[in-house]
Amino acid sequence: MKQWNSDELILFYYGELNRQQNIEIREALANSPELQKSYAAMCEFLDNKVELAVPEIEQSLNQRIMAGVYQQIENESRTDSNYEDVKGSLFTSWWSSGFIGKLAGASAIMSVLVISTFFVGRWSSQVEQNNQIAESTPNSVSSPNTSSIPMANNSPNDRTDVAQFSPRESERVFFSNVSQHLEIGGRVLQMVSNGNGDLAEKVAERKQTIDELVALNRLYRRLAEQSGDIQLVGLLQQMERMFIELNHTDTTTKATDFENIRERLEQSDLLYQLKITDKKIEQKLI
Amino acid sequence: MEDEQTLIDQASTGDIQAFQSLVEAYSGKLYVAAYRILGNKEHAEDCIQEVFLKLHRKIGTFNNQSKFSTWIYQVTVNTAIDLLRKHAKHQNDSEQDLDQVVCHKTTQPEQSVWLDNISAKTHRALMMLSEEVRLAFILRHHEDRSIKEISEILEVNPNTVKNRIYRAIARLREILDTKVIDYETVE
Structure with a gap:
């Protein structure tokens, strides 16, 4: 009669033996008290002594996963769009992709992009350079009243005009824009928070606004990152996640998904944080 | 679905x-x-x-x-x-x-505490195994994957998977039987 070893008992325990071996080992177990004892000890160990309890899964994990997926899609489409830019046809690309309706928003975003790029330049390495230019051409630092107007009209190469902005003024314009963004974003999020069953329609009506909020939010977040404003970055990150999720909903999105978004909005205290930050920014502006 | x-x-x-x-x-x-x-x-x-x-x-x-x-x-x-x-x-x-780890199914607190203790000890014991042995055991014992599937997941021969499982169980029995005794003595 075949002698069964502990390895084969393990395979038997896990149901990994073939049919014939199963029959043979059962017979052996029935006839051998020693084998029975050995198998019982192994079962006792595997059944009771190697437990691994797992904490319950977070309810919001699936939403977070999908938010990440949407973000990934967004990044991929942006990469594709950049590729088209390199080919020199941003406008053509948007036109052919059926994004005509977004052109108005895009132009607004582009102007903010230009303005903001200027601010970034002001805050970083150009500050020193501009100061030097300003020092060498003292007449150019003229009326403070002109400070917020000329950038749209002047060539970026015109250093004397750039030097009309002090970092303080640039900062004020930036915070003024952010404050406006927080206000509009806050209204959209408030609508989500107050939603009761009609969110799908309300969100669909404001699709264009939400789309623009995503782009602006990303822009302001990057500028805030560069200026080292961690608190504002954190808030904008949270808002961005919400806007992206809302942006990817449509009329077929389930009511429970909207309910989940609403619940998470409330749990995160985002609206409260938003109000506090907006107040702080307004104080800075005063 | x-x-x-x-x-x-x-x-x-x-x-x-x-x-x-x-x-x-x-x-x-x-x-x-x-x-x-x-x-x-x-x-x-x-x-x-x-x-x-x-x-x-x-x-x-x-x-x-x-x-x-x-x-x-x-x-x-x-x-x-x-x-x-x-x-x-x-x-x-x-x-x-x-x-x-607090097992949130707190219907029976005593059972929950017992399970937490076992879990913590099992985890420590598993961490004493090599990575490849530990993974084979977790996938077979806790995740209920067949040896064939594990061999595909880990991209190794089924016999290698079997050997890793044998080694895991032998080593765990050495560690945990001793540890349980130590734990009971100390406690």
Whole structure:
């Protein structure tokens, strides 16, 4: 009669033996008290002594996963769009992709992009350079009243005009824009928070606004990152996640998904944080 | 849930709702597997988020040569291993996390405490095994994957998987039987 070893008992325990071996080992177990004892000890160990309890899964994990997926899609489409830019046809690309309706928003975003790029330049390495230019051409630092107007009209190469902005003024314009963004974003999020069953329609009506909020939010977040404003970055990150999720909903999105978004909005205290930050920014502006 | 193959086909063509259905179907199971490998809730959640991002990128390359569940387990195990190595220097934190595991099913507090103790000890014992032996055991014993599936997930011969499981059980019995005695004596 075949002698069964502990390895084969393990395979038997896990149901990994073939049919014939199963029959043979059962017979052996029935006839051998020693084998029975050995198998019982192994079962006792595997059944009771190697437990691994797992904490319950977070309810919001699936939403977070999908938010990440949407973000990934967004990044991929942006990469594709950049590729088209390199080919020199941003406008053509948007036109052919059926994004005509977004052109108005895009132009607004582009102007903010230009303005903001200027601010970034002001805050970083150009500050020193501009100061030097300003020092060498003292007449150019003229009326403070002109400070917020000329950038749209002047060539970026015109250093004397750039030097009309002090970092303080640039900062004020930036915070003024952010404050406006927080206000509009806050209204959209408030609508989500107050939603009761009609969110799908309300969100669909404001699709264009939400789309623009995503782009602006990303822009302001990057500028805030560069200026080292961690608190504002954190808030904008949270808002961005919400806007992206809302942006990817449509009329077929389930009511429970909207309910989940609403619940998470409330749990995160985002609206409260938003109000506090907006107040702080307004104080800075005063 | 719709037929899994239909969902996979739809998700492969970029259908986000189909992909979401796959997330809903698998996130719980994969989270449990990731937690058992990593021993830390936050790391397990990070792992699963990373896994689904990878799956979303790669789902078009799934070729039906293996089962879908085997494929996603393979992605999960590989991602978990990467994270495990990344967090290796924080091993103490991981142990602490398991020590703090509160089993939320608190219907029977005594049973829950017992389970927490067993879990913490099992985790420590598992961490004393080599990575390859530990993974084979977790996948067979806790995740109920067959030896054939494990050999596909870990990309090794089925006999190698069997050997790793034998070694894991022998070593765990050595460690845990001693530890239980120590624990009972001390307690």
